[in-house]
Amino acid sequence: MTTANSPASGAEQSFVTIGTAGVTGVYYPSGGATCRIVNLSRHDHGVRCSAETTLGSISNIDQLREGNLDFGYVQSDWAHHAYHGTSVFASSEPFEDLRTVFSLHPEVATIVVKRNSDYRQFDDLKGARINIGSSGSGSAASWSAIVRRIGWAEEDQGNLSNLRTSQLADALCTGSIDAYFMLIGHPAALIEETQQLCGVRLLGIESSAVEALLQQSPYYKRAVIPAETYGNEKAIDSFGVVATFTTSAKMPEKIVRTLVKAVYENFDGFKDLHPALGALSANDMTDFGEAAPLHPGALHFFQEQGLLPSESTSAD
Incomplete structure (x- = not known):
């Protein structure tokens, strides 16, 4: 000041x-x-x-x-x-x-893949190329905490990257990455941009994994991405924090x-x-x-x- x-x-x-x-x-x-x-x-x-x-x-x-x-x-x-x-x-x-x-606003743990990909649930991402956010971001640190708590081994995390948010839509749609993860408020301009470029699917996080996170970490809350936010027919179950x-x-x-x-x-x-x-x-x-x-x-x-x-x- x-x-x-x-x-x-x-x-x-x-x-x-x-x-x-x-x-x-x-x-x-x-x-x-x-x-x-x-x-x-x-x-x-x-x-x-x-x-x-x-x-x-x-x-x-x-x-x-x-x-x-x-x-x-x-x-x-x-x-x-x-x-x-x-x-x-x-x-x-x-x-x-x-x-x-x-x-x-609430910030919801969000996993975005291409609509025509074979990824249907969180565990399908083992070994995938996933962008987890810029180094120093809350999303990158949250990813590490989440996979540790749900029991993923080091080798399960595949090839993690730290691209800037401005690069993500193009990276996903051209196949440079398989998914991106972030904690973000919805609707998000980045996901809307990706949806327009190549179509997206949002992956939910299994309720048992969310329950384990909530029990161990009281600063997390249950969260939902509403249906039709990005063309998704059903609401997406997840968890989140507060900004x-x-x-x-x-x-x-x-x-x-x-x-x-x-x-x-x-x-x-x-x-x-x-x-x-x-x-x-x-x-x-x-x-x-x-x-x-x-x-x-x-x-x-x-x-x-x-x-x-x-x-x-x-x-x-």
Whole structure:
């Protein structure tokens, strides 16, 4: 965060950065929408912001820890692991200053193959060429956690790749890869693009595997990709996490409150900016499950709006 005096008013202005992900997902338009809403009233509250493309959740957490970002969109499971110093964060100190600001849409574990392929279920992918997301993304880390929990051996994972999301539709349709995996909100522009190029089939994840994941990992939730989202006749059973907007405990309460208030008071317009946000309600902003603790700037605002009980507490 940087501060400066406004030449026009002499009032102190704060400039904050929001880490998102690649431009074809939901994080980037969500970050852009947040900043547009905040910047419209910047002369009233003195806060300006900019949304930055990044590699995704893991990268955003690392940059928040290092102070290179002020806010970041993060999968709730990786917020949980970062705060506790587990999973991919086991080699570093727990990020005890990580704080949740609000939550958004569910992100569903999604496996995409070509419609005319022979892959019909998750286990058919053993030995296949699968793109699991960019290194440093939440999807790539989630893939490793998932296959470990459902018992795949190292050799079952075939040839894994880390292509950028902008490369995936072409890679699948030309046969460079057999499938791509990601945690993403639906409908997703990337999958719609792939559907138009060559037709897609979405693979479900067996209920027994999902049940094992839910028992071992409370930050996962059952999730469904609705029928007809991409021409699929039936709903696709899966699991998912929640997209959370995060910051550091060091971020001043006033600035956190400014961003939360801006999104909350313009919620209908915010939802209209991406189809994956369309089904959200204001109550979803406080449904962050097992992620990092709530920042007091967000907590106090949600209590004032009646979205959280007055006895709720933050970690601070």
